[in-house]
Amino acid sequence: MQDTLTTEHKTGADIEATTMKAAVITAPKAVEIQKINMPQPGAGQVRIRLEGCGLCASNIPVWEGREWFSYPADAGNPGHEGWGVVDAVGEGVNNVQPGDRVAALSYNAYAAYDMADADKVVKLPDTLAGKPFPGEPLGCAMNIFKRSDIAEGQTVAILGIGFLGALLVQLAKHAGARVIAISQREFSLETAKACGADEVIPMDDHYKIIEKVKELTNGSFCERVVECTGKEWPLNLAGELCAERGKLIIAGFHQDGMRQVNVQLWNWRGLDVINAHERDPQEYIKGIKAAITAVESGIIKPEKLYTHTYAMDNIAEAFGALARRPDGFVKALITY
Template sequence: MSALTMPAAVIIARGKVEVQEVFEPHPGFGEVRIRVHATGVCGTDLHLLEGHFGAKFPLIAGHEISGVVDELGAGVLELKEGDQVAIDPNLSCGQCHYCQRNLFQHCVHHEALGVTLPGGFSRYVIAPARNVYQAQGLTLDQAAFAEPLGCVAWGMRRLKPESGSTALVFGAGAIGLLLMQGLLASGCSSVTVIDPVESRLELARALGAAQTFAPHPELFQELCDLHPYGFDITAEATGIPEVVESLAKYTAVAGKILVFGVAEESIRVQISPYELFRRDLTMLGSFALNSSVPLALEWLRTGRVRVEDLITHRLGLGGVEQALNLKANPGMAGAQKVLIQPWETV
């Protein structure tokens, strides 16, 4: 049997991506091979390129993957060749302290496609069948959002918005706009969105934002005039410390604050414990997605979350480097979600 090769965009060293020919992978027991349709580019990929998150090179990144099942390993029970699928890239051991408590995203032996294992910036990817979800009724472009939207779904499972809640979201990048739609799909009556880029605010309104504002010196006063008692839920998808720090003052008594963006690990912010106490505030974090792909796919299927308009760029494997540059400077280029389509030549 001759070993076939395929092109893949490989991070060969810190800051260096190269399209290389690598051996085509084949599935082992309980695994399937997926012919990749599209892989979304995300901030995590940029962190990996910069050598954060314990990245080990060479690495084929890309963890927001959709495609078609192409080859079955032994012991696969539910999938067949030709199935259109979405992937949860997070692999957990099922045996550790956290897995035994259904906190799979905190698995002590956690691995992830595109982070520690070969990912979707490649024509084929191998995934355990248990991580592969049927995507009938969806386009494969939509299915490529299963992972980031799954993170929003987990955030909502943590937050448990009461129906009719008002919400305020800082950040209208791809994740912010998924978060906004997730809040609406989870019972919020209105979401107000803040972002400095007008084109993003326009998209936010088209996708259901009640009101949008660019940050400006009188923003707090302006929002106070409109919502004198604050918002039931405040959230940020920016990772910006000043934004995290500001959330409490916009939050209503007995309200909830969701820290959703990824801040630099070394960042510290000032929070008033007295304010949390005095105003009955709840502050929540939300990490990864813990079995939330089914909810994400349901939102997509029912049209409660729309993602087509978030796709601003489609590039082949040769475009991974450019995609990461866009990611580093998103406001500048008007980039929202960049999809890598490994079967397209750039």
């Protein structure tokens, strides 16, 4: 049985469009803009005419190449931070309709259009009209903050001030915590200050950082430490900065192999170690909804963190900047 398809009203060439542009990573550090067939939504699916997609640090291994990847990647992959306007819906979809602006959990969003299951899109309110909204990373920040159990009066260290770390600084400050931001780049420390960090420390020398945090906390260290780098050394440093019976929150995406960590220290201090990434898509959806509320109310202000914008035709340049992180780089968006 053929699915019932509802499409947004179109005129002229749009009605006859059967192909679209998509970025295809054909080999490590090689990407082509190709014309591919327009996807058609099946039952329970929606098609989204994308306005943009954020670049995620998890894209770097796919871009640089690892032995476990095969090429070419699927068209539009690994774009997963897309937002745009519902263009068509399949049979049985009643939570959104063509013309609705949405953020989505989809996985081929470096393209003009992408598909998503209807239960994995969130309608954006009119208050966010015209504003970029990469829902997945914003929702991720909200979920990590929730798992971190940060409260008023605590001292919180955040290691790695990229997009995620900067949002967590804002959230922790709103909760009433004292925030110590630790990061490598001078620009990222300035970003942390702009987001409300009480103290900033260069991430340069392991033992100097420990002594500085010890000094700032009168020897007690931090009730919460959030590691956002995805690297082994900062993860071990994070353990050193935790107070006894504190919580070490692993927010960095550790995707490139094994880690050696000081479990003796973790055990001795009685730390709760929380891997704060979610895998259930519906938990991400809850996070995206929470992010909408947080942006509307001004609790988080992501706009100033969108530092670089690229057209799809320049996506190779965008991937290169993502990997190099030049001075001033926090978050890049591909806009269509």
